[in-house]
Amino acid sequence: MDYTLLxxxxxxxxxxxxxxxxxxxxxxxxxxxxxxxxxxxxSIYMLGAFICASxxxxxxxxxxxxxxxxxxxxxxxxVFELFLARPLYTRDHLDHVLGTFGAILxxxxxxxxxxxxxxxxxxxxxxxxxxxxIAENIEIPxxxxxxxxxxxxxxFGLLWLVNFTRLGMLIRAGASxxxxxxxxxxxxxxxxxIVFALGATLAxxxxxxxxxxxxxxxxxxxxxxxxxxxxxxxxxxxxxKGAFVAALLIGLIDTLGRAFLDDLFKIFMSTTAAENSxxxxxxxxxxxxxxxxxxxxxxxxxxxRLR
Amino acid sequence: xxxxxxxxxxxxFFIPLAFAADIKVGFVTTLTTPAAVIGNxxxxxxxxxxxxxxGKAGAHNIEVVFGDDGFAPDTGKQVTDRLLKxxxxxxxxxxxxxxxxxxxxKSVLDAGKILISSNAGPSQxxxxxxxxxxxxxxxxxxxTPMAMGEVFNREGIKSLYIMAPNYAAGKDMVAxxxxxxxxxxxxxxxxxWGADAQLDFSAELAKAKVSGADGLFVFYPGxxxxxxxxxxxQAGLKDLLPLYSVFTIDGISLPKLQAANFSGIVGSKVxxxxxxxxxxQANKKFVTDFKEQFGKYPSFYAAxxxxxxxxxxxxxxxxxxxxxxxAGLRSALKSANYNSLRGKYSYGNNNFPIQNFYLREVVExxxxxxxxxxxxxxxxxxxxxxxxxxxxx
Amino acid sequence: xxxxxxxxxxxxxxxIAAVGLNLILGYGGMISFGHAxxxxxxxxxxxxxxxxxxxxxxxxxxxxxxxxxITIAIVISGLFALLTGLICLKTKxxxxxxxxMAFSQMAYYLFVSIEEYGGDDGLVINTRSEIPLISLxxxxxxxxxxxxxxxxxxxxxxxxxxxxxxxILKGIKDNEARMISLGYNVYLHKLxxxxxxxxxxxxxxxxxxxFMTFISPEMIDWARSGELMFMVILGGVATVxxxxxxxxxxxxxxxxxxxxxxxxxLPFGLLLIAVVLFFKGGLSSLLSK
Numbered sequence: 008m009d010y011t012l013l014x015x016x017x018x019x020x021x022x023x024x025x026x027x028x029x030x031x032x033x034x035x036x037x038x039x040x041x042x043x044x045x046x047x048x049x050s051i052y053m054l055g056a057f058i059c060a061s062x063x064x065x066x067x068x069x070x071x072x073x074x075x076x077x078x079x080x081x082x083x084x085x086v087f088e089l090f091l092a093r094p095l096y097t098r099d100h101l102d103h104v105l106g107t108f109g110a111i112l113x114x115x116x117x118x119x120x121x122x123x124x125x126x127x128x129x130x131x132x133x134x135x136x137x138x139x140x141i142a143e144n145i146e147i148p149x150x151x152x153x154x155x156x157x158x159x160x161x162x163f164g165l166l167w168l169v170n171f172t173r174l175g176m177l178i179r180a181g182a183s184x185x186x187x188x189x190x191x192x193x194x195x196x197x198x199x200x201i202v203f204a205l206g207a208t209l210a211x212x213x214x215x216x217x218x219x220x221x222x223x224x225x226x227x228x229x230x231x232x233x234x235x236x237x238x239x240x241x242x243x244x245x246x247x248k249g250a251f252v253a254a255l256l257i258g259l260i261d262t263l264g265r266a267f268l269d270d271l272f273k274i275f276m277s278t279t280a281a282e283n284s285x286x287x288x289x290x291x292x293x294x295x296x297x298x299x300x301x302x303x304x305x306x307x308x309x310x311x312r313l314r
Numbered sequence: 315x316x317x318x319x320x321x322x323x324x325x326x327f328f329i330p331l332a333f334a335a336d337i338k339v340g341f342v343t344t345l346t347t348p349a350a351v352i353g354n355x356x357x358x359x360x361x362x363x364x365x366x367x368x369g370k371a372g373a374h375n376i377e378v379v380f381g382d383d384g385f386a387p388d389t390g391k392q393v394t395d396r397l398l399k400x401x402x403x404x405x406x407x408x409x410x411x412x413x414x415x416x417x418x419x420k421s422v423l424d425a426g427k428i429l430i431s432s433n434a435g436p437s438q439x440x441x442x443x444x445x446x447x448x449x450x451x452x453x454x455x456x457x458t459p460m461a462m463g464e465v466f467n468r469e470g471i472k473s474l475y476i477m478a479p480n481y482a483a484g485k486d487m488v489a490x491x492x493x494x495x496x497x498x499x500x501x502x503x504x505x506x507w508g509a510d511a512q513l514d515f516s517a518e519l520a521k522a523k524v525s526g527a528d529g530l531f532v533f534y535p536g537x538x539x540x541x542x543x544x545x546x547x548q549a550g551l552k553d554l555l556p557l558y559s560v561f562t563i564d565g566i567s568l569p570k571l572q573a574a575n576f577s578g579i580v581g582s583k584v585x586x587x588x589x590x591x592x593x594x595q596a597n598k599k600f601v602t603d604f605k606e607q608f609g610k611y612p613s614f615y616a617a618x619x620x621x622x623x624x625x626x627x628x629x630x631x632x633x634x635x636x637x638x639x640x641a642g643l644r645s646a647l648k649s650a651n652y653n654s655l656r657g658k659y660s661y662g663n664n665n666f667p668i669q670n671f672y673l674r675e676v677v678e679x680x681x682x683x684x685x686x687x688x689x690x691x692x693x694x695x696x697x698x699x700x701x702x703x704x705x706x707x
Numbered sequence: 708x709x710x711x712x713x714x715x716x717x718x719x720x721x722x723i724a725a726v727g728l729n730l731i732l733g734y735g736g737m738i739s740f741g742h743a744x745x746x747x748x749x750x751x752x753x754x755x756x757x758x759x760x761x762x763x764x765x766x767x768x769x770x771x772x773x774x775x776x777i778t779i780a781i782v783i784s785g786l787f788a789l790l791t792g793l794i795c796l797k798t799k800x801x802x803x804x805x806x807x808m809a810f811s812q813m814a815y816y817l818f819v820s821i822e823e824y825g826g827d828d829g830l831v832i833n834t835r836s837e838i839p840l841i842s843l844x845x846x847x848x849x850x851x852x853x854x855x856x857x858x859x860x861x862x863x864x865x866x867x868x869x870x871x872x873x874x875i876l877k878g879i880k881d882n883e884a885r886m887i888s889l890g891y892n893v894y895l896h897k898l899x900x901x902x903x904x905x906x907x908x909x910x911x912x913x914x915x916x917x918f919m920t921f922i923s924p925e926m927i928d929w930a931r932s933g934e935l936m937f938m939v940i941l942g943g944v945a946t947v948x949x950x951x952x953x954x955x956x957x958x959x960x961x962x963x964x965x966x967x968x969x970x971x972x973l974p975f976g977l978l979l980i981a982v983v984l985f986f987k988g989g990l991s992s993l994l995s996k
Contacts, residue, residue, distance in 0.1 A: 012524050019516040044801065094984055100801065101738060105940045106983040108933060112976025120970060124350030125566075128540050128574035138550050148548045151516065220548070221513040221541040225348045230511070233808070233929065240805045265505070266517040286480040286504045287820035294809035298794065301806055305798050345969045382969050387829055387923050392717075396966070399710035413828045417921035420833065436828060442762070443831065481819065481827030507827065 011145050016266045017259065022151050024258025025158025029213035030231055031238040031250045032165055033206025039245020039311065040181040041199050043092050044100050046107040048210055048235065049228025050114040051087070055080050055211025056223035057118060060127040069131055073215050077208055084207020088200050096199075111229065119225055126224030135219075154216045161209065162251055169247050178202060183245075183311050237297050243307030252308060257293050264289040336377045337630055337637060339623075340397030341432075342390060342408035342418065345382035348537045351566050352410055352615050353382070356432065358608050359616035362600070363623035371630035376623070379403060383414045390414035394421050404637040405430065407622050410615065412436035412455065412483055416443075423447055428629075428643055432622040433615055435666065437486065441703030444664040447640070449647050451622040452614075453587050454666050454698030455483060458560045459490030459533070461585040461671035461692040465558070466529065468692075472497040475527040475555070477518050477542075479507035479534065487533040487560060493699065501525045513541040519549050530555045534562045543571055547578030557582040563676060565590065565613030565685070572684040580676050584686060587667070588617045588656045589674045591687045596653040611685050617655045628652035660695075664704035668697045712846050718958045719853035720914045725938040725950030726860050727907030732936065733944030734868055735900050736880030737796075740804045740932050741811030745784045745905045747818065747927035749912015752780035754922035755824060757832040764823075773836035773843075777913055784909025785902050787814070792901040796894060808929050818924040829923030836917050843917050853914050857951070860907055865947050867903075876900055877945075941982060 034048050058079055062072035091110055095103055131150060138146040169175035177198055180188045189195045213231075214223070221227070238257055242249030268289045272281035300308065341360060344353040360378055369375055379401050383390030390409070397403045398421060406422045407430040409415040415434040422429040428447050431439070435454040466474060476491065476499055478484035484504060492499065501521060506512040522530055530551070534542040539562045546557060563571070563584055571579060590601045590611050600620055604612040612620075625647060632646035633639045648661050659669040671693040674686040724746055731737040753776045759769035770776075791810040798806055824830045835843040843849050867873045875896050878886045886893050916922050925931070934957070942953025960978070964971035 012520060015520045016517050019514075019520065022516070023514065038801070091980065098983075098987070101732075101936075101940050101944070102983050102987075104738075104933075105937055106980055108937060109976040109979030109983065112972040112979070116970050116973035116976065119346065119350075120973075124346070124348050124354070125570060126348055126537055126540055128544060128570050128576070130574040136548060138548075146550075148516075148545075148550075150548065217514075220545060222537065222544065224537045224540075226537075227513075229930075230513075233812075236805055237809070240802060244801065262517050265503075265512070266521060269503075282502060282504070283820065283822070286506065287816050290480075290506045290816045291813045294812050297809050298806060301798055301802060302794060305802060307802075346972075382965070386925060387921060388919060388925075391919060391921060395713055396710060399713070413923060416825075416829060416831045417919065417923070419831065420920050438831065443833075482822070482825065483828070485822065485826070 012266075014145060015147065016263055018147060018151070018155070019266075020259035020262035021255065022154050022158075022258070023262055024255035025155055025162065026213050026217055027231075027234060027238050027258050028162055028251050028254035029158060029209045029216075031235045031242070031254050032162075032247055033209045034235050035239040035242065035244055035246065035250045036178065036202050037206045038239065040178060040185065040202055041092065041096065042185070043096060044103040044107065045092070046104060046232060047087070047110040047114060047228075048206070049230070049232030050111050050118075051080065051084060051207045051228070052210040052214040052231060053118065053223070053225070053228035054083060054114065055214030056218035056227065057122050057127065057214075058211075059215040060129050060218055060223040061122070063129050069129060069135070069219065073212075076215055077212060080211030081204045081208040084204040084211075085200055087207065088203035092203060093196075093199075115225060115228075122223075122225075124225060126222035127218075128222050129219040131219050150219060157212075157216060161212065165209070165247055166251070174201070179311070234293060237293050239307075241297055241300050241307055243310035245311045246307070246309040249307055249309035257296065260296060261289070261293055264292045268292075336375045337371065337405075337635065338401060338403040339376060339378045339626060340381060340394070340401060340403035340406045340408075341378050341619075342381045342383055342394055342397070342406065342414070343432075344385050344410055345380065347385045349385045349410070352536075352613070355566055355613050355616045356408070356410070356619040359604070359612060359619040360623055362604060362607065363620045366599075366603070367623070367627055371627035372634065374630055374635040376627065376630070378623070381408075383409075383411070385411065385414075387411075387413045387417035391417040391421060394418035398422065398425050398427065403427075405626055407451075407626065408432050408619075409434045415439065419443065419445075419448070426640070428640075428647070430622055430625065430647075432618045435698075436482075437698075437700045440664050440666050440698050441700035444704035444706055446644060446665070446706060448665055449625075449661070450666045451625055452618045452667075453669070454700060455486045456490040456493065456700075457671060457693075457696060457698050458585055458587070459487045460494045460699075461673070461696070462531065462558060462560055463491045463494030464692050465583065465585060465673050465690075466491075466495050466497060466531075468690075469529075471528040473500045473525075473527045473529075474498070475501040475522040475525050475530050477503045477505065477515065477522065477530065477532045477534075479511065479538065480504035481507040483535075484533055491531060497528075500527050511538060513538055515542055515545050519545055519551070522555060523549065523551060527555065529558055531558045532562055533560050539563065539567045540570060543567070543576050543579050544574070547576040550578070552578040552581070559584055560586070563686075565611040565616065568676070568684045568686075569610050580678065580684065582676050583689075584674050584676070585671055585692060586614050586674060587669050587671050588614050589672055589686055589688045591674075591685075592656065592672075594653075594655070594657050597655040597657075600655055611683070621652075621654050621656070624652045624654070625650070662697050662701045663706050664698075664701045665706070666698050666701065668695050670694050671696055709846055712850050714958065714962060716846070716850045716853050716918055718954055719850070719857045720911050720918060721935070721938065721958065722951045722954035723853070723857050723860050723914070724908045724911040724935055725942070725954050726857070726864055727904045727911065728935050729939045729944065729946075729950045730864055730867070730876075730907070731897075731900050731904045732939055733946070733949065734873065734880065735876045735897060737897065737901065738804050738936070739807040739901075739904075740929060740936065741791075741807035741809075742904070742908055742935050743929070743931035744787065744811035744814045744927050745908030746912040746915055746931070746935075747814065747922075747924065748784045748787060749780040749909040749914075750916030750919075750922040750926055751818065751824070751830070751912075752776055752783060752909070753836055753913050753916035754830040754832050757834055757836075758824065758830055761833060771834055771837045773838035776836045777910065780909040780913045781906050784905045784912070788902040788905030789898070792898050792905075796897050796901065808932065811927055811932060812929060815924050815927040815929075818927065825923070827924060829921055829925070832916075832920050832922070835920065836913070849918060853918070856910070856914065860910075861947055861951070868947075872896070872899075937979070941979070
């Protein structure tokens with residue numbers, strides 16, 4: 008067993024998991040507290056990537072671009088909540104799905120009109136563009152380590168917010184029983200707007216972190232939204248802790264599956280059979296995990312105690 | 315008032331009829347989704363070709379109607395049907411993607427029209443599904459990687475690590491390599507493709523790095539090309555694991571890669587049947603004018619589209635605009651009697667080109683722009699491996 | 708003219724699928740995000756036998772007989788619906804949505820991985836299903852078969868919803884707990900509806916495969932399931948005409964807008980948002996005012 012390779016793949020899995028968490032956390036909060044199904048969450052992730060990409064070229068610094076893009080995304084999230092989400096809170100989930108699907112079309116086409124069809128590659132400063140040796144023989148691209156660091160910081164920041172502040176207490180209360188919170192005189196409208204903007208900012212941050220690796224490109228949101236939904240289902244809707252555990256779990260399983268499944272299969276089947284079936288199975292892996300977990304825990308791993 | 319109406323009718327109906335009838339060409343390509351970068355390049359090349367021809371083939375006007383396939387086979391088939399039945403085009407051309415071409419094929423051939431592929435070259439169209447009315451202006455999917463396999467043999471590459479997307483074209487590329495490569499494939503990763511394609515290759519690149527292979531071969535078209543090359547560059551593999559690719563690094567992706575300074579790919583090698591540096595008159599004019607008008611080097615997609623229009627023009631002139639003379643059109647197209655940007659070539663029994671393939675390297679030109687240059691000729695007059703499966707003689 | 712005929716045929720086929728989905732989504736309150744899988748299964752039920760008939764291999768399956776294709780489609784869609792339904796129906800709400808989607812994604816990756824049937828490139832067949840006295844190669848007959856099938860299924864759904872079974876289903880949608888306490892086997896009823904809905908979509912898939920003569924895993928993609936859902940919701944759930952209206956608007960708009968500009972998704976999306984915000988109950992409610 009090549010332990011260095013295993014370690015590298017574990018770190019890759021962690022990086023994917025951390026990014027998934029950033030996207031999923033906003034989604035689970037919005038769904039859990041506002042009871043709003045937001046398919047367009049992925050489009051906000053995409054906007055984060057594009058806005059940061061454009062600002063990187065204008066400001067000639069990736070880090071500055073991130074700093075300025077975050078509040079912009081927060082404002083976009085707020086506007087979205089005001090005009091699209093708020094009128095739909097009293098409606099059926101079906102209407103949320105239809106409305107936010109319309110929003111995806113609008114945002115994606117607007118992005119095409121503004122930035123053109125080609126993706127935008129983000130140049131990184133030299134000190135972020137190389138590799139770091141974290142042990143003998145083991146080199147990781149610096150930027151990936153940065154993603155893990157930023158992601159974990161954001162994760163712990165969010166967990167601290169949710170568990171140790173008054174705002175967090177209101178969020179958890181809202182996830183458990185929204186009507187009661189409103190009845191207790193809390194300004195639900197502001198709370199909702201804050202939660203929505205917070206979720207959007209986290210998703211935008213995820214987009215800004217992945218773009219230097221995979222480019223800001225049209226449709227990138229539609230790819231991640233499905234995985235994000237799988238994460239929040241597995242974690243339990245409304246639970247930030249659940250989203251964290253599920254995101255890391257799925258990130259690791261997906262990465263390790265891609266890396267080692269064909270080798271695993273080769274143990275008990277022929278090489279060609281392994282090569283043909285491994286990619287298909289590893290693509291299905293996150294759905295298999297979800298189906299498996301739902302059959303034992305139909306409400307996910309850590310559902311908040313219900314209303 | 316009646317006079318005005320009469321004059322208007324006269325101008326709008328009778329005057330146009332007095333001129334030679336327009337020959338209408340339907341051109342299906344991708345104009346939405348991120349893949350539109352390719353479609354736009356092709357569209358530009360088509361328009362440049364029309365400009366160079368003054369919009370005419372002999373005495374006849376050529377009008378090109380573009381259709382957008384949205385990177386989906388059923389949209390492509392729908393737009394093909396619309397071009398045939400509503401716009402009533404005389405010839406259908408274009409098609410970037412194999413699956414869109416395969417979906418649209420029956421509509422065109424059942425309508426008795428000529429179908430020309432400006433890019434896609436699936437093995438079925440070269441073999442079992444070949445047809446006398448279908449012509450390729452490009453290549454057959456397996457040829458380009460077959461050339462690459464031969465390059466490996468010549469460069470003394472004994473062990474290879476392969477990464478490609480897990481779909482039909484990806485597997486075709488791998489199969490092409492395996493046909494000609496005499497060394498050993500010590501690692502193969504087929505990554506997830508489709509709507510949520512995998513764009514983070516950290517796991518696979520890590521495996522490739524430790525494999526100790528002599529070279530890394532990849533096929534990552536579209537959005538994946540930027541993502542892959544970036545990560546390859548970031549992993550610092552340029553000297554450890556030289557990069558060989560097909561359909562990944564081209565005139566479309568290079569400007570973007572240069573803007574983001576992914577220097578890891580300069581010096582990497584690709585194969586194809588055409589290169590901007592090919593030294594014939596038609597090509598020099600094409601590349602110069604393309605750069606002047608659009609500010610960048612043309613891609614092979616553009617070159618093939620330019621060839622398509624010239625091919626069609628030569629056929630129109632051969633039948634003097636009589637688009638019902640199918641036999642005449644076929645024989646004109648089959649003779650490949652036009653100034654192709656790749657130089658002279660001929661058609662095989664399955665109407666796919668028998669042509670040269672070149673080894674090209676990513677270099678910096680005298681203006682400091684990244685482009686490719688021919689380093690060697692890998693195959694001369696190469697025919698695709700499926701011609702024998704085609705029933706045509 | 709023949710272009711509009713093609714459009715109308717495609718419309719009928721998708722409307723049939725929407726009608727099938729409406730049974731469980733509209734009347735039963737089960738939001739399935741994986742129904743495109745049945746369209747795909749039905750289409751492959753035509754494609755795979757035809758492929759073997761044209762090119763050999765798997766002789767027991769090789770046929771162009773239309774009734775065989777329909778039977779295979781019904782059996783396989785029914786089985787898929789039964790097996791996945793057994794698991795999915797144990798969940799509720801958004802969990803149900805996700806798990807139905809998960810199964811259809813698995814079907815998608817399964818078909819992508821089977822190289823014999825083209826995988827991602829799709830399966831091209833040069834022939835259509837053969838049904839006595841009818842030639843599906845004639846676009847007019849193709850249209851009439853689709854149109855009459857649509858009328859048949861709409862009538863069938865109308866009968867079902869008026870029947871005892873239909874009333875129980877609506878009761879389940881309104882208040883599942885009450886139905887359970889009234890002694891109904893809710894799970895069984897939902898399962899039957901789910902299987903039936905899958906079979907209707909499977910039949911639509913047979914027509915789709917014939918119409919396109921090109922079958923690809925992309926027919927199973929989650930975005931396609933989404934489109935079916937939108938047709939149903941747009942037209943007005945739990946109505947007989949709703950799925951038809953939704954399909955009409957969706958397809959006609961798509962056709963008109965896409966010939967005006969390649970950026971047609973923008974006005975289309977705005978329209979969807981407007982319908983959701985201002986026309987509760989979808990287009991059906993608009994027409995019944």
